[in-house]
Amino acid sequence: MSTNGTASASKQDLDPNQGGDANKKTYHKTATGEALKTANAHSEEKDLKLYGSCFCPFVHRVWISLEHRGLDYQYVEVDVYRKPKLLLDINPRGLVPALRHGDWGCYESTVLMEYLEDLNQGSPLLPKDPKLRASSRLWSDHINRHIVPAFYRYLQAQESGDQVKFATELREQISKLVDAADGAGPFFFGPDMTFVDVQIAPWIVRMGRVLKPYRGWPDPEPGSRWEKLVRAIENADPVKKTTSGEELYLDSYERYAENRPNTSQVRDAISYGGTMP
Ligand SMILES: N[C@@H](CCC(=O)N[C@@H](CS)C(=O)NCC(=O)O)C(=O)O
Known part of the structure; x- marks a missing residue:
């Protein structure tokens, strides 16, 4: 039986994040x-x-x-x-x-x-040049330390004032990444997808499918460097092949958008000011 918020689900089918309410959506358990x-x-x-x-x-x-x-x-x-x-x-x-x-x-x-x-098998994601490798790690660190937590702070914020504040924080942290990107792109370092692009790709996918419907996050401004990066990442084959249908993300993130208890260690870290897991 489905546990994705169908009213017919019995109590024992529910996940703890649903708080006993079968009308609440929960995370999907199979890709689509x-x-x-x-x-x-x-x-x-x-x-x-x-x-x-x-x-x-x-x-x-x-x-x-x-x-x-x-x-x-x-x-x-x-x-x-x-x-x-x-x-x-x-x-x-x-x-x-x-x-x-x-x-x-x-x-x-x-x-x-x-x-x-x-492992040195297949196409590498890190550039060969040591300086570019260091730069890859620097901007990956920026994504992990600043963009990812800002994404969850914004999504979990329940008050409109907090939502505005955290949307601004997310925009500012994205701007720093975009300012450091190769001017022509379309990817972070130029024509090919590399480590930094893959590090941020899942959150780019979820900006359009989660932040947009739940928080009104805007599509990238047409003609901007950010739009170029977003389009290139969304259209990259390995990203498309590992992305599920839109409903999976909409359902799976309702618990974050409502900041529900028993959602996850990430939710608790953001809500109670702890470090991200
Ligand atoms: N820092 C970890 C974070 C992984 C993480 O938080 N994964 C979540 C799912 S998106 C998880 O396993 N949550 C289990 C839980 O909250 O108990 C990484 O980069 O792999």
Whole structure:
């Protein structure tokens, strides 16, 4: 039976974030659209396994990297809030993404992207030049430290004054990234998608599908450098192949937009001023 807010769901089908109300939408447990096709094409047992949840932007980054590189991998969907043992065995913190490679496991999306880079298989995402590599890491850090938390502060804000304040914060942090980008683009460093683009890609996908409907976040200004970046990232093949249908994001993020208890460790960190998980 569906747990996505259908009124017919019985109490035991509900997720804790629904607070006993079957009319509340909850996170999806299976990918849809292009992402489902890709998940199905990678369901066979492989040495390299990505444990992920279809709605999760941190998983999305690693999945885009795997697709970009054309690696032979298995995608394993897990219900991250029910924390199966196979996830906890790799990540005792119980967060996705988690990666298993043979009998070795690791977690943390940025660390996993670097690991895939270090395998030296398929197309790289980090440039060769040490200065550009350092710059990639600097702007990835900016995304993780400033853009990602601003996204959640804005989405979770319930008062209109706070929403205006956090929309401004998000715009300012995005502007810093855009000012540092190659002028011609369309990607951050120029004609090709690289590490920094993949780091921000899942939040770009969710700006149009989550921030726009829930908070009125505007489409990028036509002709702007930001628009160029957004279009290039949205149209990149590995991004399209790992993105689900719009409803999946709309439903999965209602709990954040309403700032509901029992949503996630990210929600609690933002609400109570802790560090992001
Ligand atoms: N810093 C982590 C964050 C991962 C994360 O927060 N993942 C969420 C799903 S989007 C999660 O696993 N949540 C489980 C929970 O809140 O218990 C990373 O970059 O991998």
